[in-house]
Amino acid sequence: MYAIFKSGGRQYEARPGAVVKLEKLPGEVGENLTLDQVLLFSDGEQVQVGQPLVQDVAIRARIVEQGRHRKIIVFKSKRRKDYQKKQGHRQYYTAVRIDGIEKQA
Template sequence: MYAVVATGGKQYRVEAGEILRVEKLAGDVGAEVAFDQVLMLGDGDNVRVGQPLVEGASVKGRIVEQGKGKKIIVFKFKRRKRYRRKQGHRQLFTAVRIDTIEA
């Protein structure tokens, strides 16, 4: 069984037992997390699509890791104007292990 959930402004296709990296969520490692915005449920031939959400469906998981992603470099440059700006950024993330999908 799989589900499509919305969190952090993005949509993710998840299955039970999978580890998912999402935008930072509040909570410590080991805390339980519930995703209530379930957009779609699928189980083989049976597919339930919400309008916009599937009624009574939720996805539960547990926080595995809180961390920072790889560094990206933001570099702004204007030629012949002596303008250069260099800035680094590391996006915060939360790794969640999906335990159950409840329909």
């Protein structure tokens, strides 16, 4: 059983028990979430594809961690113009554990 869902402008795959790092979501560690923007749902036998969303399917998740990714370096330069700019960036994320995928029927 798995589902494809949308969060923060990106698409993620959800399987029960998996930990997924999403774009920053409000909430404290230990809180429960319901992710209801499901694009595709498969129960092992049938596959439902939404147009654009699958109705009556929701993903239950629990916040495991609020953190930041590794630093990336953004370096810009223009040759022969004596221009260089170096900048670092760390993106915030929310790690969630997928507790289950529910079909309301």
